Amino acid sequence: MTEHNQNQDNHEKGFWRSRAGVVLLVALGIGAFLLIFEHRVHIFAGNGFLALLLLGCVVMHLFMHGGHGGHGGSDKS
Numbered sequence: 001m002t003e004h005n006q007n008q009d010n011h012e013k014g015f016w017r018s019r020a021g022v023v024l025l026v027a028l029g030i031g032a033f034l035l036i037f038e039h040r041v042h043i044f045a046g047n048g049f050l051a052l053l054l055l056g057c058v059v060m061h062l063f064m065h066g067g068h069g070g071h072g073g074s075d076k077s
Helices: 003-013 019-039 048-064
Strands: none
Touching: none
């Protein structure tokens, strides 16, 4: 198989199924694990206000998309 065909196959599979995508996912997973492991004291130490603030951001994001048609950008008028 030539290099052109290999690149075309990787493009057709999508980025997340390519070698670079898998390496990126593994690296992000390891980074997330280490970040959580090193900061577990702060996460579980009763910082309820921070968790509530972050939850509020997620809830606001979900409810605010009803006003402008979501991420698709299509107008329903």
